[in-house]
Amino acid sequence: MSNYVCSKCRAPAVFRMRHHRLAFCQAHYLEWFIEQTARVIEKYHMFTPQDRILVAVSGGKDSLALWDVLWRLGYPTDGLYINLGINGSDLEYSNESEHYARAFAEQNNLTLRVVNVQQSYAETIPQLASHSQRGRVKPCGVCGLVKRHIMNQVAMDNGYSLLTTAHNLDDEVAVLMGNTLTWQVDLLQRQSPVLPAEDGFVRKAKPFCRFYERETAAYTLLRGIPYEEDECPYAVGSKQLTFKDILNKLEETTPGIKMNFYASFQNARADGYFVAPGKTTDEPTAELRKCPGCGQPTTSAGLCAFCRLVKPA
Incomplete structure (x- = not known):
């Protein structure tokens, strides 16, 4: 430089x-x-200082950077770390990630809530995935299902106004590319920087949605925040990483193309291009019912996918 x-x-x-x-x-x-x-928060009307904010924390660079920025901006925040039980002889991934999340909270006198999947549901994510059709190849689908359930439950049960996640621009455009290639209109409809609260679902926001991954990494490094540097061992070979590699090559030859892709999509979405007739952009595409097992919203007639996973017949 x-x-x-x-x-x-x-x-x-x-x-x-x-x-x-x-x-x-x-x-x-x-x-x-x-x-x-702060500008992104204001642009998308994400939240105010009167909100109680739960920050989803993984122990990695993005989520710790988000928590750091939000408390520096004066927002009342608590963190939530979910220990997935992804540990082995060579890499204690979940335990090491929890260490960094706890260390950050202690250093800054912040509150961190921790949910241990194995302690709460008797099995780790890899174990749950091993007897699920959803996780027959990799546990990633099961992992996402479990994390979404726990994050929403903790936020709803403890009176938080919203849940924030540290998805960055690279994450968002990789998802956008995948949903566009398969033309998942229902998912495109709901890929927004903010999802409003619904009956049983807490409001969600992504304050880093317009930051490149290298920008959040630079913030974490320049701020001197220790974080878990290893990626999840199950991420190797994922479609998301493939899409990121493709987009990185495009960005190298055309700086700003990721931002243009994302911003153009959000403009089209706001103009109603991905909305079914008679619906608004943020309405669910299917009727929601209350799960008889956990009380959370589901499109299933019986138990939700999470309860079927952790409470098999």
Whole structure:
């Protein structure tokens, strides 16, 4: 970065963003990042300082950066870490991730809620997946199902106004590419920076949806936040990583194409291009019922998918 200077103070820059045509020193990058997060929150009317916010924390760079930014902006936040039981002889992935989440909370005098899947439901994610059709190849589908259930349950049971997740722009456009290639209109309809509360579902927001992954990584590193650097061992070979690789190659030749893809989609979505007749953009596409097992919303006539997973007949 020695050839670039800070766009604000002209000191040597430590981080450059080609798509923004900006470069910053450490202090001004951290300042810029927080300001941009505040703008995204305001742009999409995500939440206010009067809300009680539950931050989904994985122990990785993105979620710890999000929690750090939100409390620095003055929002009342608690964290939620879900220990999935993804541990082995070579990598204690879940336990190490929990360590980083706990360390961050303790260092900043913040409250962290921890749910241990094995302690709560008798089996780890890999074990639950092993006897599920959904997880016959990889446990990722089961993992997502369990995390969504627990996050919503903890938020609803403890009176939080909303749940925030640290999905970044790279995450969002990878999902968008997958849903577009298979033309999943119902999923495209609901891929929004904010999903409003429904009966039984807490409001959800993604304050990092317009940040590139390298930008959130730079914030975490420049802020000096320790985090779990290893990826989940089951992520290897996933479609999401394939889509990210493709989009990274496009970004290399055309800086800003990820942002253009995402912003253009959100504009089209706001204009109603992915809405079924007679519905609004945020309405569920199927009728919701209350699960007789856990009380959470489901489209099933009987037990929800989560209860069928953890309470097999």
